[in-house]
Amino acid sequence: MNDRRPIELETGWSYMENGIKKLKRLLEEEDEQQFSAEQYMQMYTTIYNMCTQKPPHDYSEALYDRYKQAFSLYIDEKVLPSLRDHRDEFLLRELLKRWNNHKVMVRWLSRFFNYLDRYYIQRHSLHSLQDVGLMRFRDEVYVEMKKKAKDAILALVEMERDGEQIDRTLLKNVLGIFIEVGMGSMDTYDADFEAYLLAESAAYYQRKAAAWIQEDSCPDYMLKAEECLKAEEERVVHYLHVTTKAKLLRAVETELLAKYETRLLEKEHSGAAALLRDDKKDDLARMYRLFLRIVKGLDPVADVFKRHVESEGMKLVREVTEAAAAKKEKDAGKLSRDTGSAHEQQFVRAVIDLHDKYMQYVADCFSNSSLFHKALKEAFESFCNKQVAGSSSAELMANFCDNLLKKGSLEKLSDEAVEETLEKVVKLLAYISDKDLFAEFYRKKLARRLLFDKSASDDHERSILARLKQQCGAQFTSKMEGMVNDLQLAREKQQQFDDWKQAGEKELPIELSVNVLTTGFWPTYKAVDLALPREMVEGVEQFKEWYEGTTKHRKLTWIYALGNCSLKANFDVRPVELILSTFQAALLLLFNNEGGADETLTYADVKERLNLPDEDVMRLLHSLACAKYKVLLKEPNTKTIGKSDSFRMNTKFTDRLRRIKIPLPPVDEKKKVIEDVDKDRRYAIDAAIVRTMKSRKVLQHQQLMLEVVGQLQRMFQPDFRLIKKRIEDLIQRDYLERDKDNANQYRYLA
Template sequence: MAEEDSSSSSATTSREQEQLENRNLIVPSVAADHHTDDLTEASTTLSGFASVKLGTGSVKKLVIRNFKDKPLILENYTEEAWQKLKEAVQAIQNNTSVQYSLEELYQSVKNLCSYNLSANLYKQLKQLCEQHIRAEIHQLREYSLDTGPFLKKMDKCWQDHARQMSMIRNIFLFLDRTYVFQISMLSSIWDMGLELFKSYIIRDQNVQSRTVDGILLLIEKERNGEMIDRCLIQRLLSMLSDLQIYQVSFENKFLEETNRFYAAEGRKLVQKKEIPGCLYHIKNLLEEEVDRVRAYLSLNTQKLLIAIVEKQLLGEHLSAVLQKGKDVFKAFYKKDLARRLLLGKSASVDAEKSMLSKLKQECGTAFTNKLQGMFKDMELSKDTMIQLKQYMQNQNIPGNIELTVNILTTSFWPTYIPKEIHLPPEMERLQENFKNFYLSKHSGRKLQWQSTLGHCVLKAEFKKGKKELQVTLFQTLVLLMFNEGDHFSLEEIKMATGLEDRELRRTLQSLACGRARVLIKNPKGKDVEDGDRFFCNEEFKHKLFKIKINQIQEKETVFFSS
């Protein structure tokens, strides 16, 4: 019996085999004679039975056995395969079209790896990437001295690099998953690209300093009220994070600049004579920094950042501020804390408790006990919501609206004036269900709904796509009307929602005259006037999927008047 080779079922004569050996060829299969690039791991010659007719007409069996060693690669194949791969990599780096298919390039890598050329292939690829990145840094060194253009060039360089390395890795995936994976000292192709970028660009003192200083300059401009490209900063800081140098190259400098900036702000605040304006400014600054963290800074930076702001604006100057008006400060802080807790805008629980500790020394336990009661109410409300969900499941109560209720102890929280409104039937049923559930557990208590504190998430579908709108309850009542009609007058909306006139005008102004205009006002204008009509903005578009539509704020001066 002849030895069988499961990889094929064809054979050659001994003379043909001798000729093939002399020509230094590999024959994967007879059908593949004209596909010189389709080299595979099945590189041994084929074996099996072959019936050869001789001149006399007799039949003699010929057995073809496997080579003891792998045949050699086609002459010049290594150079040709690498040249093809090199052209493809350079095309990707230069943003031009690649002449070869991904399958063809992948097969070339696989062939070279199959013949123990993986080490040299990895080395050649790394050198190719290194040459390209070295050329990129020369462009950055000589690029515009203006901060804006330089940062955009830096961002494009990084985005292009990430995209190019992803495409290159797809071509060399076989190398990455075999040879590179087995050698612990070697970096994956993606990590190799990151390390080269980090070494040749970010660690260049000139480029690194211009990048970090440029980001800090933009943040300072934003703190001073200027509009900046937040998405650009977010991408650049993500780059530093991906390269694992966010903390050492940026965060330390950023915190130093933050400390310097708010030390100066703190000195300015102490000199202000108007207490309400001073405290209102502090509140805005704290909210802006929390928003800044959420927009583009690392979450790990938040605790350090808030600590610096609190220290400079309150810690070092709290006594001076409180001496100007403790009562005003108490009322303001209580109202603002309530707002942060109810809207989920608190920077962190640790930061809030740290502040309570300082207030306890200055204002006494009677004041801070009420603030602690507010925290306790929020925790109890979370437990109540879990019980409510179970209750509604047990009662088989239908509904496609998810309700969240915060139960507030009147003595702990600021005084809110209840306002009568007309809720849609679905919302009224939800309120009634909650009332039945809650009073069944706490008989004798009285519930009073505070509509001014309500907020909702609405799913909206426009021609340009679907959006999630984060809105107040009053804004919700107005927007839901446009499920039933295309346009309404001011008077019609007032009748349907039951909103008080001033509240309604502020609400419509936020929906039709603000940044996110989901409604269209006719005639156009910044103020809502009698006779105005409102239409759904079917052409509404926004770069974000989740959009917060802020309510137009009333002036706080009335609250502080004496």
């Protein structure tokens, strides 16, 4: 049975007040002893007893109210008066001190009144003692002081921006109050401080930017902008809340970068174009870093980059075109074998160097951004598809590769350098729209290198084909790979033929080497029925006998125009070894008969005995009688061949070299290549149209055009007029028909 007398409210509270006064004296740093364990227990027990008494002596509700009042009383007596006396940084220091004291007071009082938390507050779903204590400070101190505190903080932030040292720890701790009074929400921090910070920051940088844009160069302005952004990021680290970072940086970026981007990039002597012109890579990298921060900020930078690269490329095109024109004018009237070729070689090399340079820019300055890769691609596509000195880039690149891969190349490069250069040329090919034209020119050159043993290295030949295959697909290189493999097989066949001759003891009056080629892989060559000299006939017959004995259902077609011979010519002064085409050798051997050195043959005699057309006879006679090495003497002694001319051996011919090569006048193969490519394109367009219509059955004109272009543009840029023409042709040939009700729609006819 409990016979304890109840504690009256005023009696108990009087005792509690003494404890609260002691706590206040401690907070005010007056001369006072700390609470002993016994005093603490007495305070706790008093509250406990007053809350556990039977009604009407259960004073839980009254004590909850008086707990609140204890804070309000202290705030009115001590806290607010001390704060109202301070300004600026001193106010912040006092506010922080009062806040820390308040938290100590909450901690102690909530311990004394702890029993309320455990039972009364839970039962009645009220705010906890901790929350009530914080709410007293929020409602009575923070609400009154937040504007002054905010103004003081912003003033210090501006001082720091202007280069003064401030107490960052103080700011961090005071801003902690703005966050803590939100009691788990960032609303008070956002509304009472952050919104003002963002507005002030925007205004501050608006003033700075307006001054800097007038007086600073683009690099100087960017340097300042970057330093400011870095300083703002540090500000967040040291005293602002992390959620402020993105918003603050956005505000600063808007004022410093977004609003002035156009003016910055277009500054006359220091904008983006000037930085590219002067190779200011560090400044360009800074420009990239800065404008990466703003939405679509890099688009104008990429556009300037594209225009600059395009301009550099067009300058190369103009230089080479002008140099070739000047050389052509200088060589007018002379027989120039390869006008402008050196300049054109230099052009491809210059384009490679230009590509290397700006690929390095994309990597070093623009972080390999896809936007800048695209700008570089578009710039190179623009000038790489222009005519250069009357030639397409496709032809020039094929010629460049030929020069690189043949023996006696003008560019003396190591194997590694050749491989590296080939890789770069193949990369450039990606920018060429007429890849099929490159393929045809390259195939012609490859054929000459292989057939005339001009290729410097099989490894390099296979290496570039592997790169081309990777870049353009297997179909692109299938014929070229077939050509290289043919030559390998031809060597094996030659060995088999030699073994067959040896086994059958079949001797030939001449040494004979034959390359057997597969028709489908090689360019088309004109087969001329040359009347072979008797010295050669026996070798051809023997090879046919052996070949027909080892293979079935295969027909040999002899392409004498591609053959070459080595003849020993016994002139009066001394013998000279002549390296000739089969045609030239056959012509000279006409003079190697009983008539002796004095025999004279007319133009008609030569034509009849060789069984060749005029075009070939003219070229042969010109090379032997009118060019550098005059092995034949001509009557009359003019520089052109006439059908009434007569010829005899120049027995007095001599040269300082014991072995000389007599070239035929060059034939312009360009026209033939372009004709072949045009023909192949017509077939490709027909195939694409039929393939598309077969799968779709019915299609609108515009859709068909787009699908055909999509299929073909990897190899060439098809002409819309040509596609239209091919559609009409296929309609006539009953592959397609126009819809009866809609002329703009086609149907596939199976």
